[in-house]
Amino acid sequence: MMTRTAPHLTRAMPQLFPLYPSTSRAQQALVAAGLRAGDVLRRVARTPASVLPPPRFVPAVEALALAPALAVGGLRGALLAYDGALVDDARLVVGLARTAASFGARILTRLPALSLSGDRVRVRDALSGDSFELGARVVINATGVWAGELAPSVRLRPSLGSHLVLAPGTVPMGTTSVNIGVTGESNRFVFLLPQPDGRVYLGLTDEPLSGEIPSVPTVPESDVDFLLELASSVLARPVTRADVAGSYAGLRPLVDGPDSGRSADLSRKHVVVTGPDGVLTAVGGKLTTYRRMAQDAVDAAVDHAGLTLARPCRTAHLPLLGAAPRTRLSLVDAPPRLIAKYGTEAPRVAALNPDPLWPGTEITAAEVIWAIQHEGALDIEDVLERRTRLSLIPADALAATPRVRDLVDKTLADLT
Numbered sequence: 001m002m003t004r005t006a007p008h009l010t011r012a013m014p015q016l017f018p019l020y021p022s023t024s025r026a027q028q029a030l031v032a033a034g035l036r037a038g039d040v041l042r043r044v045a046r047t048p049a050s051v052l053p054p055p056r057f058v059p060a061v062e063a064l065a066l067a068p069a070l071a072v073g074g075l076r077g078a079l080l081a082y083d084g085a086l087v088d089d090a091r092l093v094v095g096l097a098r099t100a101a102s103f104g105a106r107i108l109t110r111l112p113a114l115s116l117s118g119d120r121v122r123v124r125d126a127l128s129g130d131s132f133e134l135g136a137r138v139v140i141n142a143t144g145v146w147a148g149e150l151a152p153s154v155r156l157r158p159s160l161g162s163h164l165v166l167a168p169g170t171v172p173m174g175t176t177s178v179n180i181g182v183t184g185e186s187n188r189f190v191f192l193l194p195q196p197d198g199r200v201y202l203g204l205t206d207e208p209l210s211g212e213i214p215s216v217p218t219v220p221e222s223d224v225d226f227l228l229e230l231a232s233s234v235l236a237r238p239v240t241r242a243d244v245a246g247s248y249a250g251l252r253p254l255v256d257g258p259d260s261g262r263s264a265d266l267s268r269k270h271v272v273v274t275g276p277d278g279v280l281t282a283v284g285g286k287l288t289t290y291r292r293m294a295q296d297a298v299d300a301a302v303d304h305a306g307l308t309l310a311r312p313c314r315t316a317h318l319p320l321l322g323a324a325p326r327t328r329l330s331l332v333d334a335p336p337r338l339i340a341k342y343g344t345e346a347p348r349v350a351a352l353n354p355d356p357l358w359p360g361t362e363i364t365a366a367e368v369i370w371a372i373q374h375e376g377a378l379d380i381e382d383v384l385e386r387r388t389r390l391s392l393i394p395a396d397a398l399a400a401t402p403r404v405r406d407l408v409d410k411t412l413a414d415l416t
């Protein structure tokens with residue numbers, strides 16, 4: 001993703017593991033060993049050190065220069081490592097769908113599947129309310145944490161991960177994330193993740209969820225307290241509920257295994273399984289491994305349907321729409337924040353309408369128009385939640401709504 005598939009959507013994120021008296025020398029050695037192992041993986045993946053530099057120890061003064069929000073007292077230095085970060089997962093999903101469409105895939109949104117069989121899917125058109133059947137040579141169930149609802153033989157252990165959104169200016173961070181070890185645990189961290197627009201995401205939790213799976217999970221109050229308390233333990237100025245501008249949560253689709261331990265310890269590996277009705281289910285995994293997971297699912301589908309003419313999978317070498325080597329991206333004539341969202345397509349987006357959505361924001365009307373013209377957005381919610389992510393801060397979503405509504409109505413009318 002960083003060098004070929006989606007360089008425009010990813011960046012090298014420096015991450016700091018601050019060392020305070022509460023971090024024992026044994027914990028420090030364990031984290032350092034983990035970071036070195038990560039660097040070995042980087043080499044195996046042939047990602048150059050110029051893209052992801054190797055980890056190193058930094059003295060306290062350098063740690064404070066990188067993350068000025070850290071408390072000075074007791075800081076004996078930090079471990080600094082680099083990891084690939086996806087700036088916005090919604091942009092990856094949209095980029096993938098558009099790239100697939102450019103190769104002939106048909107992307108149909110607002111069409112929840114009601115039931116599946118090996119060669120048939122019953123769906124409901126959420127706009128008209130009609131339900132009907134689609135035929136297929138193979139059906140792949142890739143509905144994440146909801147996979148078990150359509151394929152009862154698949155057993156999942158959903159795990160809730162909560163994030164808080166801290167408003168720009170609340171925690172002075174620069175571009176380096178801060179990873180804070182969870183008290184009493186050797187392999188769990190909470191992250192302060194600075195965003196390009198100055199927001200800081202604070203997360204995340206890893207708690208088992210029992211009962212019905214909600215379509216939009218919410219952040220429990222106990223997670224807010226846990227995250228604020230842990231972050232405050234390393235910050236010069238403690239963060240409080242007054243600093244929280246928004247929050248969001250997601251459900252990890254963890255595959256249930258023989259190990260009945262905590263969800264934080266369950267495997268993050270993906271599986272592709274064939275149910276008794278012939279439906280293939282691809283589930284588990286991580287965003288980091290999405291491409292390999294998709295390859296395994298499509299290979300299994302090709303095999304299942306006996307498609308002998310299919311050629312070997314080539315996603316590993318297939319750039320998403322807008323992708324280009326970083327040297328080429330740096331020459332694209334558009335604002336950097338648009339290049340980070342749209343890559344080489346940024347000048348086409350910028351040309352649509354450079355007006356800010358509301359006074360003081362960098363987000364432009366062009367992004368709303370593009371979402372409708374090229375990214376299948378059908379209404380305000382699509383734009384705010386799944387194309388721009390404005391909804392992460394409710395006050396921003398409120399400020400944007402009147403203008404977004406006008407742009408959605410006008411652009412949809414122009415299209416029809």
Ligand SMILES: Cc1cc2nc3c(=O)[nH]c(=O)nc-3n(C[C@H](O)[C@H](O)[C@H](O)COP(=O)(O)OP(=O)(O)OC[C@H]3O[C@@H](n4cnc5c(N)ncnc54)[C@H](O)[C@@H]3O)c2cc1C
Pocket residue numbers: 111112113114142143144145146150160161162204249250251252253282283284285286287288289
């Ligand atoms: C809080 C959190 C943090 C994470 N952090 C990381 C990380 O740092 N790095 C990393 O690599 N991974 C991370 N992950 C894991 C990663 O997000 C998931 O592994 C990944 O999103 C799973 O992808 P998926 O396509 O299988 O499922 P999803 O992304 O859940 O997609 C499933 C889709 O199916 C749709 N759907 C459901 N039911 C139906 C139906 N009946 N009909 C039609 N559509 C349906 C849903 O609307 C959804 O769009 C994190 C996950 C969470 C929750």
